[in-house]
Amino acid sequence: MMLKKYDKPLAVLFGFLTLVFLVIAFTNKDFLDWAFARHHNQLSWYIRPLFILPFCYFAYKRSLAGISVTIFCLLTSMFWFPEPNTVSNQVKDFLQFEVDYLTGEWGIGKILITSIVPISLTALAVAFWKRNVMIGLTVIVFIALGKMGWSVIFAGESGKSIMIPAISGLMICVGLVYWGIKRSQKKSNITH
Known part of the structure; x- marks a missing residue:
């Protein structure tokens, strides 16, 4: 109950911190270089897809703060x-390629392609907020396939480097989300 009271202020705070992070990343080359040097550590590649789990959990629990904190952690995990x-x-x-993509010129095509990220995360949040697990799982698969497709289509051969982290993350996320929802439904049936 106490956390519910602070849900919206915490969501706004972490939304603001996420924007600050993005502004710093896009305007401070030294910071971006420092962060991407650490992002070369592939452990960050393996944990990033796993942020889908708390994202889905908090959407299912209808916690804006949880969603906002998860997005902040997802973005900053590149340099953990x-x-x-x-x-x-x-x-x-x-x-x-990713650095060049992010720091290069932004035309309407790049804006439209990149907007798929917030649109798909919004769709994922809405699916779990409305407790529609099958649509949520479908969106998770779409996100993973989209990232893999984008990587190979735009980065070529080097884009294949994300395949193993993305596929393993996808399998873990889909399996644990499905398991968690089924477990929650069993508990709900027992109490009713």
């Missing part, structure tokens, strides 16, 4: 791990 000593050329090339 130390810079690796060795990095494959494929990973280097892909991350250089």
